Every structure is written in C-alpha cells, then in structure tokens.
Amino acid sequence: MQFTNIHAQMIRNIIYSVALLITVISTEAQIKWPAVHAVTKPWTRWWWLGSAVTSKDLTANMEQYAAAGLGGLEITPIYGVAGYEDQFIDYLSPQWMQVFSHTLKEAKRLNMQIDMATGSGWPFGGGPLIGDAEACKDLVYKTWSVKAGESINEPIAFEQQPYLDAIGNTLAGQSGLYAGGNSSVAAALKNYAHFKDATKLAEPVFANKNLQALAIDQLKYKKNLPLQVIMAYGDKGQAIDLTTKVDAKGILNWKAPSGNWTVYALFMGWHGKMVERAAPGAEGNAIDHFSETAIKKYLSWFDKAFAGSDLSGLRGFFNDSYEVDDARGQSNYTPAFFEEFKRRRGYDLKMFLPQLLKKERDETSLRILYDYRQTIADLLLEKFTIPWHKWAQAKGKIVRNQSHGSPANILDCYGVVDIPETEGTELLRFKFAVSASHILGKPLASAEAATWLNEHFKSNLGDVKESIDKYFIGGVNHIIYHGTSYSPITDPWPGWLFYAAVHFQPVHPFWKDFGTLNNYVTRCQSFLQSGKPDNDVLLYFPFSDRNSTPGRDLLHHYDGMKGFEHTDFNKVAEQMLQKGYAFDFISDKQLALVNTSGSLLKTPGGTYRTIVLANTKYLPLPTLQKLVALAKAGARIIVYKELPEGVPGYGQLESRQKQFRDLSATLEFVTEGGLQKTITGTGAFYKGEDLEQLLAAVNVTPEPMYKAGLQCIRRSINGGNYYFISNTSGKRVVQWAALNRKAVSAIVFDPMQAQTGIAKTRLVNNLLEVYLQLEPGESCVLQTSTTTLEGQPYTYYSAAGEAAEIKGAWDLQFISGGPGLPKATTINTLGSWTELPDSAASTFAGTARYSIHFAKPSTAAPAYSLDLGKVAWSAEVALNGKTIATVLGPMYRITIPAGLLQSDNLLEIKVSNGMTNRIIDLEKRGVPWKKFYNTNFPARLPENRAANGLFTAAKWQPEVSGLLGPVTLTPLQ
Numbered sequence: 001m002q003f004t005n006i007h008a009q010m011i012r013n014i015i016y017s018v019a020l021l022i023t024v025i026s027t028e029a030q031i032k033w034p035a036v037h038a039v040t041k042p043w044t045r046w047w048w049l050g051s052a053v054t055s056k057d058l059t060a061n062m063e064q065y066a067a068a069g070l071g072g073l074e075i076t077p078i079y080g081v082a083g084y085e086d087q088f089i090d091y092l093s094p095q096w097m098q099v100f101s102h103t104l105k106e107a108k109r110l111n112m113q114i115d116m117a118t119g120s121g122w123p124f125g126g127g128p129l130i131g132d133a134e135a136c137k138d139l140v141y142k143t144w145s146v147k148a149g150e151s152i153n154e155p156i157a158f159e160q161q162p163y164l165d166a167i168g169n170t171l172a173g174q175s176g177l178y179a180g181g182n183s184s185v186a187a188a189l190k191n192y193a194h195f196k197d198a199t200k201l202a203e204p205v206f207a208n209k210n211l212q213a214l215a216i217d218q219l220k221y222k223k224n225l226p227l228q229v230i231m232a233y234g235d236k237g238q239a240i241d242l243t244t245k246v247d248a249k250g251i252l253n254w255k256a257p258s259g260n261w262t263v264y265a266l267f268m269g270w271h272g273k274m275v276e277r278a279a280p281g282a283e284g285n286a287i288d289h290f291s292e293t294a295i296k297k298y299l300s301w302f303d304k305a306f307a308g309s310d311l312s313g314l315r316g317f318f319n320d321s322y323e324v325d326d327a328r329g330q331s332n333y334t335p336a337f338f339e340e341f342k343r344r345r346g347y348d349l350k351m352f353l354p355q356l357l358k359k360e361r362d363e364t365s366l367r368i369l370y371d372y373r374q375t376i377a378d379l380l381l382e383k384f385t386i387p388w389h390k391w392a393q394a395k396g397k398i399v400r401n402q403s404h405g406s407p408a409n410i411l412d413c414y415g416v417v418d419i420p421e422t423e424g425t426e427l428l429r430f431k432f433a434v435s436a437s438h439i440l441g442k443p444l445a446s447a448e449a450a451t452w453l454n455e456h457f458k459s460n461l462g463d464v465k466e467s468i469d470k471y472f473i474g475g476v477n478h479i480i481y482h483g484t485s486y487s488p489i490t491d492p493w494p495g496w497l498f499y500a501a502v503h504f505q506p507v508h509p510f511w512k513d514f515g516t517l518n519n520y521v522t523r524c525q526s527f528l529q530s531g532k533p534d535n536d537v538l539l540y541f542p543f544s545d546r547n548s549t550p551g552r553d554l555l556h557h558y559d560g561m562k563g564f565e566h567t568d569f570n571k572v573a574e575q576m577l578q579k580g581y582a583f584d585f586i587s588d589k590q591l592a593l594v595n596t597s598g599s600l601l602k603t604p605g606g607t608y609r610t611i612v613l614a615n616t617k618y619l620p621l622p623t624l625q626k627l628v629a630l631a632k633a634g635a636r637i638i639v640y641k642e643l644p645e646g647v648p649g650y651g652q653l654e655s656r657q658k659q660f661r662d663l664s665a666t667l668e669f670v671t672e673g674g675l676q677k678t679i680t681g682t683g684a685f686y687k688g689e690d691l692e693q694l695l696a697a698v699n700v701t702p703e704p705m706y707k708a709g710l711q712c713i714r715r716s717i718n719g720g721n722y723y724f725i726s727n728t729s730g731k732r733v734v735q736w737a738a739l740n741r742k743a744v745s746a747i748v749f750d751p752m753q754a755q756t757g758i759a760k761t762r763l764v765n766n767l768l769e770v771y772l773q774l775e776p777g778e779s780c781v782l783q784t785s786t787t788t789l790e791g792q793p794y795t796y797y798s799a800a801g802e803a804a805e806i807k808g809a810w811d812l813q814f815i816s817g818g819p820g821l822p823k824a825t826t827i828n829t830l831g832s833w834t835e836l837p838d839s840a841a842s843t844f845a846g847t848a849r850y851s852i853h854f855a856k857p858s859t860a861a862p863a864y865s866l867d868l869g870k871v872a873w874s875a876e877v878a879l880n881g882k883t884i885a886t887v888l889g890p891m892y893r894i895t896i897p898a899g900l901l902q903s904d905n906l907l908e909i910k911v912s913n914g915m916t917n918r919i920i921d922l923e924k925r926g927v928p929w930k931k932f933y934n935t936n937f938p939a940r941l942p943e944n945r946a947a948n949g950l951f952t953a954a955k956w957q958p959e960v961s962g963l964l965g966p967v968t969l970t971p972l973q
Helices: 002-031 056-069 096-111 183-192 292-306 336-346 347-358 363-394 410-415 425-441 463-472 511-526 543-547 569-578 619-631 651-665 691-697 706-710 840-843 916-925
Strands: 043-049 072-078 113-117 136-149 163-166 216-220 225-233 237-241 262-271 315-321 399-402 421-423 446-449 478-485 537-540 581-587 596-597 598-602 612-613 636-640 670-672 677-679 685-687 710-717 719-729 735-739 746-750 755-758 761-764 767-772 779-785 810-819 825-827 845-855 863-867 870-872 872-879 884-886 893-897 903-913 962-965 966-970
Touching: 002 755, 056 096, 072 096, 072 315, 072 478, 096 113, 096 292, 096 685, 225 347, 225 670, 225 746, 262 347, 292 363, 315 363, 315 511, 347 363, 363 399, 363 543, 363 872, 421 425, 421 478, 421 863, 425 446, 425 463, 425 581, 446 463, 463 478, 463 511, 463 710, 463 719, 478 511, 511 719, 511 779, 511 872, 511 903, 537 569, 569 581, 569 612, 581 677, 598 719, 612 619, 619 636, 619 651, 619 677, 619 685, 619 893, 636 691, 677 966, 685 691, 706 710, 706 735, 746 767, 755 916, 767 779, 840 916, 845 916, 845 962, 884 893, 903 962
Parallel strands: 043 072, 043 478, 072 113, 113 315, 315 399, 399 421, 421 446, 446 478, 537 581, 537 612, 612 636, 636 685
Antiparallel strands: 136 262, 163 216, 225 237, 225 262, 596 598, 670 677, 677 685, 710 719, 719 779, 735 767, 746 755, 746 779, 761 767, 810 825, 810 845, 845 903, 863 893, 863 966, 870 962, 872 884, 872 903
16 A cells, blocks of 8 residues: 555655646747748748849849848849840840749758749730730720711721820930940930830830830720620610621611611720830730730740749739739720620620610619629629639649739638738738738738838838838738849949839848848748638728729729728728737628627638628628628627618619618617617627627627737737737837736747847736736737736846936947048047038948946946937947847837946947938939839939939938947946
C-alpha cells in the first residue's frame, strides 16, 4: 500500500513536471514573434520603364531591395525614358522573357517573390493581338419618327467621327535634354508633342510608329459602325424587329403601318480606350471586358511567350483597377449582349429600347436599366475576372485584383480572386476588398499603399507609416508600396522615377531608414496574416438600390462609397466605424453561402452575430428568402428603419414581386422596448431607427477603446485574439483600455521597437482591461488569452522628474548624399542645416551625423527617455558606439536603460532628410531630370505645375532639414 502511494505520488509529480514544462514552453512560444517570410514582408510595385532593363542592373536593384527588407516585387512595365530608346525591350518578346527569367532566378536567390501585371500600364489589353474584334465597345443609336405609310428615306447608318486623346510627348520642349545626344530623336519627339489629328493615324493603332511618343489614351477612327438591331415602336405599345429588312446598302425596306412610330437603330461603336502608360510593344486597345473570347485571345499572347520558360519563381498575376471609362463615353456593350441579356433576365431587351435609353426615367425605365446594368456586371465577373483567374490557376499561379472602379458588384469580383486589393485613404473603401477576403476565407487582402501621399518629394517615412496603419486598421495585411522604379545604378541622380509615387528608391535619403519601416510592417503583418478575422456584423451591400437609380450615363461604377454618400448604407457604415463596431460588407452572392450555428452566422471565412439591412429599398427575392431561412434557423437580423419594399428589375416582375410581398407579410413585427421584433423560427428580425439599440439587442457591442481615440482590428486565434491598436487621437494615451472579447491575460508587442512582455491587466465587469501607453501615431499588438500567462512583464515607464536639455557644442558632419557634402562644422544651437553659412547645405539631400558628449544625469533612475524634439525627417540614434534605435516620427522618443549610460557619454544622431532640396537645386539650374515618356512628370497639386504642364519645384524654398531639437533626457520610473 505504501509502495502504491509513493508510486502514485511519483506519477503526480511527473505529470505536474511535464505540465509545468509544457506551460513554460507554451508561454515562451506565445511570447515569441510570429515567423516571418517573403509575404509577411512588405512588397513594392516595380516599374520597368521601357522595359529597358539589364541583367546586371536587375541584380543590383534587387539586392538593394532585399537588403532593405522588401519581400517581393510586382513587375509592371510602363513607358520608357528619353535617351534609352535603343535599350527599349518589346513586351513579352524573347529578349523580354530573358530578363524576366533572370529576375525570377534572382528572386529565388534572394528569398523574394515575384508577381507580374498581366499586361502593361492599365487597363487590360494592348499589343498586336487586340484588334477591332477584341477591343472595348460602346453602344450608339439613332432615332426616327415615322407616320403610317411612311418610310425612312436615308440609309440606316452611323458614321463614327474621329477622336484622339493623346497625352503627347512632353520631352521635346525640355531644354538641353538631348544635349550632346541624339538630336534626331529630339526632332522626332517634337513632331509628336502636340499631335491631335486622328485621321493621320494608321489603322490598326499598333501599325503606327513611335507609339511611345504619341502616348494615346483614347482613339476613335472615322468609320461606319455595324448595325446591331433596328426596332420600330408604335404609339399603341407595338414593337417590331426590322433588322432583317435592312439590305447591304443600309436601305430599310419597310413602311410604317397605321399609327405613329419611333424607330431605334442601335450600332456597335468602338470606345477607343487605349492602354494608358503602356510599355514598348504593349501599346494599343483595351480589351472588351465583357467578352470571354477577347480575354482568351489576349492571354494567348502570354501563353506563347511563356512556352518553355520556368515560371516556378512567379507567385502570380496582378490586375490594376478597371479605369476603362475614365475616357470619354463608356464601354457599355459587347457583340453577344442581347443574347446574354435574354438568357439571364428572361426577356428580350430589344422590345424595350425606348425605356432603356430614355432620359427622363420612370419606374419601368429604371427597372429595365437595372437589368441592363446587372447583365453588364454579370459579364464582367463571368467573362473576364473568372476566366483570368482560371487561366492563372492552370499555370499554378494566384491572382491579385483591384476590382474597384468597375461597373460590377465589386464584392463579387473581389470574391473570385485569390488576393483582393484596395487602394486610397478611406477605411470604408478598404472594406470592400477586405470584406471579400474575410467572408470567403482568403488569407490575404492587399493594398496599393502610399500612392502619391503628398506632392512629389514631400512624404516622409512617418507619413507612410501613418498611411499603412490605416490600412491595417481597415483589415489589409499585405502591403504593396506604390512604388519603386527600376533604375540603372549609374544613371545620374535622381535616376528613373514614376510620377504617381512616394519614390521608394535607393537614391532617396530616407532609404537608409526604410528598413526600419519595413521591419515594422513585417512584424505587424506576421500577426495580421495569422488566425482568422473576428468581426460581428455583416452589413448588406445594397447593389440593387444603386443600380436602380438614374445617372448621367447608362452604367454606374463602384468604388468605395462613391454614389452612396447620402444613403443610410453609408450612414450606418460610418457610425459603426466611428463607434468601434467590427463589421464586413456582404453581397447577395456571398450571403447565399452563409449558414447558421445557433444564433451565429457562419461564412466560409468566419463567424458573425448579425446581418444589418440599412434601409434597403430593393432586395432580390432569393436574398429575402435566404434571410428568412437564416432567421428560422436561429439568426438574428437587423432592419435599420424599414424593410425593403420589393424586388429590383423588370423580368418576371409580377411573379417575383408577389412572392416577395407574401414572404414579407409573414414578418409581423410587434413593439418590444424601443424596437420592433418578429420571431421567425428560432431566430428573429429586429427593426428600428436607433442603430446602437438594435445592435445591443443582438448582443453586439463596440470596442470600448474607440472612446479614447484608439482604433483597432482583431483576429481570432486559438485561445484568444490578436489586436492591432493604433493611437489616432492626436494625443498621448496612458490608460486602462477595456477589450470587447473575453480574456484573462495579454501580451504586449511593440512592433516598431520589437519590445514585448506580459501586459498589466485587470478584470472589470467581466471584461479584460489592458494598461496601454501609446504616443500619438504609435501602435501596438496585443495577444490575449483565456488562460493566465506567466513570463517577463512588459515594462511601463512614467516620468520621474523634469526633462533636462542636452546642451553644448554639437559636431555636425555630412556623411552621405549630394549634390556635394557640406563642410563639417560645430554648432551650439540646433536648427535646420539649410540655415548654415555653407551654401552647399541648402541643396543637400542625404544624411548628417550630429554628435555630442554629455554627463550621466544626476537623477538616478532605471531608465531615461531621450526625446529628440523635432526631426526632419528620420533619425538613427547611437549611444557610446552602440546603435539604440531608428525613429521615423511623428514622435522621436527612445527609452534608454540606465545600464547603457556611463559617466561620460557620446550621443550620435544620424538624421536623413528627403529629396526635396536637391530637386529644387536641379530645377533652378535647369538640369533635365524629367526625361520620361508619356505623362513624364506631372504635379499632384496645380500650384506646382509649370507652364509646360509638368511638375516644378523651382519656386520652392529649401525644406527644413536635420535635428531641430531640443534634445532632452527625462528620468523614468
């Protein structure tokens, strides 16, 4: 018996020891940063100007990018650079494939990944395969009024008038650009500089020489357009198809019967949109996005080019935003449209052309217009996006797509690709791409990030970080900078640039500190790419409402909240965003995939608590049927203000409307508190005008931290959550922050300084509160746990005394940059180096080192806060020969442990400014650095536009640069 007791105790001790070991290992593992790889790192769009790349410089460029912490590159060939015409490489030519293959091999060597745009510039298209049959189309028409017994005495014809929108080449007038170079090239460019006559261009467009200099955005040739249909409509509601009665000469063999008639003749035109910013060999027509034949023929160009090549180093393909209709008119037709419409909508659109085309809309006209728009949306999704995706899948590649800007349900277009991509600055715009990723279980949502944040050369790394944090809050977890231009290593400063960019170039002075930003992004994305989204609300996207409203043109285009500004959909989204409710948008197609688990809503990618209809007017019948079915199975559905009144569209309207109203009538609401409620099966519908009250009724609450000016996004992980938190309040936040999700413990990660530890927490009203200290613009990641975590506590500091300024003589040495290095000097007062007596300092762009000796503070403390005061722009700090940190702004504070201080200390601060002052110098001296074809280098703001239309900094004053201070030390406790 004694042996048995001892044996049992041994077993218990072993179990306890093993459990303790597992706990320690588990805790250590939880406190470790997630693993990083090429996709957790930020990427950049990589422009190949003129595809004038060489293997040597490709390698040199890529080594610089990899060293700075970039994980991947998206190759987008665009227009070329003046003076390098003999090095242009035609897109997808054998020579192009050679340099492309070299790039893929180098990417493997450098542990990077590569995407390539499926084309050049934007939108899809270009090259010698895209002729009239594949080019984007539009719909034009004529009408005639005819009385009984009359005929139309003119040919049924429509002559398309010539039209040319050519940006033209802005290089010819650049003084001295070709000095000592090829004057014949300059002369040729001058001939194309203001070319406006479409009648002098050869057809097809790719038969013209010097398309790079022409830089055509839209081109229509003078030609007779093919008749599609001619219909006669009588004043008693008759409709007669006359198409077969038109002979080869366009003569209509028909006399009007009794009554008054209006004859409509529809013709297929060529919209004329060209690929913008096209690379050599890729100029030409944008494709017909509503024709699968067109996309297949275009993609066959890639199939031929890729034959025999090793594409194993290629991750996938990219498509930029739609942007077909940013030209005159709209691409709104495809040859098979009428057949597609009848198959999808169940009636013949030819019978209703007056209703489709009328200017003053009534209900019937709007319903037919809706059906037309819905058909276009279906075609874009099914004939372009899906076939492109399938083509890439057949090659074992993924696709990354910007669906916004198109005349389709962008949630559905985002939903059928691997990586939905957004851009811009608005959180609600981001949510369309991100929502599709969340709902459908796609691990990545990307962003074309930091596109032209400010005027050229005015954005610093702190600005970029602020922009990226906004993307993270919006749910993006795969940053693609916009962007970086390939540039020959020996090209004179500033090398090759792309106009709409922050200019993430190795020649930029901030490149020295770019790696710090990239490490920050990598750490953040390592969390944000882990786990699953954890949002509560599905906000229904009222696509049918928008498609049922009149507009200037036949089609609406969808991009964020454009067109929804004054709707309750926008109001509800904005209110939830500001209050801290976690939500995603959902489309009709995506809603069809939702199931229930008790009262919860299960999507392929996550679990939600409710669906909100924001005063929606029209709802497709299958959507209402789905909502009722979900409620019967336990779901709780919110109707903000009123139930939808009916179905959209015209086809089978009476039958659909009756089913809709009969089903709606079963929802008998009764007043309950300040709301109305109807029980449906084991679930319910809740209706009212107080959104917060409605959400509370279904147990949806916001994140409390939003009241303090903090914003966050959370992801669920095993046993807890990840929170990314950003201080957008504009002030320092030092307080307890309650979390919406249940937990008992948390870890704090500082992704900028790579500090971590167990957070100070407390439970209040059954919610975990975490103690946070965040400077303005600062962010952190929390990892919460439903079990108690043990480990090294996170270090919190507070001031334990007054700040003391570090004064004395600062040694200032300019260590890298140009155009020349100003002389080293000693200064007693910190300020902009542009104010130094040395004239070279006012034009200098680069890095300078400030150094000073100071005594150890007399006030003993465990640590000290080193505050650099104002810095323009970024700073690397070293103490006694050891690098401490790099700070990007807007705050420039570093915590220094007391153990690093000596009785006498050497403080060194390397400050890097931007490109601005050197650019000003180039402008004032007339140095021709703006040497790019097509748009060359336009200004973002009109006040910075020269007489030639290009950007100029000639009137700018030197930008404040350097360490401005004051530099202070504050004891901490």
